[in-house]
Amino acid sequence: MSHVADQARIRALWLLAATFLVAVSGLIYELIAATLSSYLLGDSVRQFSMVIGVFLSAMGVGAWASRFVGQAMGGFIWAQILLGLVGGFMAPVVFYSYAWAGSVSLPLFGLLIATGVLSGMEIPLIARVLKEVGAPQFRFENVLSVDYIGALAASLAFPLLIVPHLGLMSASLAFGALNLAVAGVSLWLFRRDATRQQVGVWALTFVLTIAGLVQAERLVSVAEASLYEDDIILSEATPYQQITVTRYRDRVRLFLDHSIQFDTLDEYRYHEMLVHPALALAPRRRSVLILGGGDGMAVREVLRWPDVDAVTLVDLDPRVTELFRDHPHLAPLNDHALQDARVEVVTADAWSFVEQSNALFDVVLVDLPDPKNLALSKLYSRQFYGALAERLSGQGIVVTQAGSPLFAREAYWSVANTLAAARNPQQPGEGLFVRPYHTYVPSFGAWGFVMASQSPLRDRDLMLPDNLRYLSDEIWRAAQVFSADMAKVPAEVNSIQSHALVGYYLDGWAAWFE
Template identity: 40%
Template sequence: MIEPHAPAPPGSPPSWGGSGGPGGPGTSGGAPDGSDGPPGVSGGPPHGPGAPARLPVRPATGRFLVLAGVFVCAACGLVYELELVALASYLIGDSVTQASVVLSVMVFAMGLGSLAAKRLRRFAAAGFGAVEAVLALVGGSSAMVLYAVFAWTGGWGGLWADGPRFLLVAFSLAIGMLIGAEVPLLMELIQRVRRQDAGGAVADLFAADYVGALVGGLAFPFVLLPFLGQLTGALLTGTVNALVGAALVFGLFRRDMTRRARWLLLAANVVVLALLATATVLADDFERAARHAVYGQDVRVAVQTDVQEVVLTGEPDGRPLDLFLDGRLRVSGSDERRYHEALVHPAMSGPRARVLILGGGDGLAAREVLRHPDVRRVDVVELDPGLTRLARHDPGLSELNEHAYGDPRIHVTTADAFRRLRSTPTARYDVVISDLPDPGITASTKLYSQEFYGLLRRLLAPDGRLVVHAGPVAARTRAFWTVDATLRVAGLRTAPYRVDARDTGFAPGPDRTPATSRTPRDWGFLLAARETPELCLDPTAPRPHTLTSPALARDARSASRTRIAGLPPSTLVHPRY
């Protein structure tokens, strides 16, 4: 390799052999015969960090292409991070904890990767190509591997109780180290293209990196997730990552690598691309097989709506229907009537002309409300239109809710419950039914806050009643009584009660419960009003199938014995679930 006569000053391109050197002005050198070096000399790596690269293009063009590569690689890196966060939230639950674990481990690992990459600066081109190939394979396959472990190890229990979480941390650590290793290697490459002051080089590199991260961060929720899904989206991201990394190294810096390094890197990229392409082709079959492993063989509906994954299993004339939302068993056909009767009927003991249901897009709470002939209007506020569409048109689910959405008294609004209540003028509802997921699920926490219950109190008629599903009493006693404390601080009096599940518990706590789990549990409820409400069943109303007044009184006493006094309320800025 031809060395420059003297070091170039900061900010100026190096001079190769003077203005009349090989390749002429504006080129980065090379033998007249087009080989990697002077005649009779094979190409080799630079003799140390900072040695100018022998580019096939002008330095300005080479610098632009390196920054473009930084942009794409940064976008891919952020997609990997978001993919792990989303998958961990879906499969493990408690999205705040999972996001904190994934992001903190990845940032820590990026520091380790940057330190480790210092040893590769002498071979920056080959090192960067190898890092991108490994990152594409690890990041692109991460979603499929995690989903496979979840699906075929019987959920997260037993021997694998902590194994998948360790696997999540391992992927976060590996991907973070590889992303961190990119920065010093890219810094070395961009300086070899055209020497400039370190501050300017860092500014250019980080600008391209951060803008790429913005594009990747927006592409994940708005393009990859809704149109491709998690598995295919991650695999295609890995493919793009591998192609761009290989194109950058082979297109610009091939003369900085030995012939052996070029062939090894080419073989590695071919293997990586072949593996990712094969996995992409098989992704649909894999997802179906994994879904059957999780939910059983009778999956009838599996759709990813704009809000959540909705899976419906069972048959109308066979196994009872089960409804899973983001992997959590939300409705069990064999025991849902016991839950919904306990939720609705105690609140309907009194005036009930106007009823508001928050959540309940499956139509099952509405079914119980509509059994009362003196109900004139039922407003349902549901976030996911895909769920209400399924409840209207799926033969099994519509039969289970007794075609509630065909009743003219039902009026459905697709909206976030909190936002809807803030924008709703003061109304007067006789009954408000809060059929929302457990408060420990991050997305639901604001719907169990003092601020939210203050909005609900404004909507209640003077003698109106509010009933809240507050999660299991036995399993999450503190959370249950925190809901009670929050309602009281919002100006409402409460009457707690619980109902034991007979066959299969559903609507579990914030941690994901495997689809195969059939552990009995209870459901906890809080009946609230401006004055202390009487917990009873209206003898003039249609009689519930599974609930009696003596059983309700007994369940209320059982719940009261678990009371934890002195708990602070949950607020938007200080959630306590």
């Protein structure tokens, strides 16, 4: 009798441990799906919301369907084997589908629903097995408590450990292997109830998953090679984004979350237009703030001005600034600007920095990613621009990249209207004075910027540094003229309450490219 009791106790302890492990893997699959959706489809808030809703609904279906499973432990083992296959290969399947077919939604949500149904079956089946093995003092709430603790562990580990050290492809396969390990231990402890078919399928799936995990880096390389035209010289996943750098001969391109940030063939057009009009019109240029622009290209252009004493570069992802400061192939692209003694690199969120800083700047350059989601949209809001105006010196100038006035016309003019509506510290009750302008960058198409100041800017010739490759006074004057298809249209001011800009942005680009 004692042997039977000991065996029941071991099985009960294992089932509680298994509850923790499957809770971890289930939430990791959900986070992987949400991150993939955000990376490949954009609009992270919308995608995360959809993924969470679909996954939880599928779990509900799985919990309901578990009642039709006749043999609880057998059903649990099958669920773990199938989760190891479906959840483990979720990221590889979605990446390859995107790379070769351009399709994301169908494979992603199909695998997500299957994973959710299988995950939803786990807790009801474990609870049934615990009762069947005669677990002493079994209480269902204990199972749920362990499940919730596992979810907490997964939510903390995902951004801090899993993404930085494994990446999405390896993480997906690793947690597939975890589900299969749970199935393997369960097969051993409950071997009298196991079938040869279960053992055979488990063994085959386990070998396949381990092989995929061993070859994960190669799988990533093959998938990315299909996504990009040129050779990939660097690919890293950080807690903030996927960094990819490609090269063909002397041509280098940077992609963040698979969206191009610059191409060395034409980046000078973008950065000269972002930087030099504002610095040329500013009465003083001693202190310059750059928000975003961790590649250092804007810093390079700012340092062309000899009267600049200090440049503060604020970027959220320290890995980007590290690469463009230290990497032997990347640092030369910005003329080693990030190593200049006048440059201070601050790793921080732009909003937090602006709110917490007491410094004043003569010129502020906002080189942030496009407002494709709510997290980015807040950095194009009236509230943010109002706080930013407080960081301007008396005659200071701020300029922001504002997207395409052609592809996302309403979004561009929403940014202009938002800057114009931001509070003016020098003239309470009034907004800022804005000057929209645009240019053509082959990598992006027609691209726009908006300049703003606390007092009207004088219309005068630009005195520019020598050896610019694109910008001239003639180009500057032409840049302020908008053709009929890019001219101003009504657009709402963007605020952290409405986030009208996100809709304008997504609708505009979808009309052209979907």
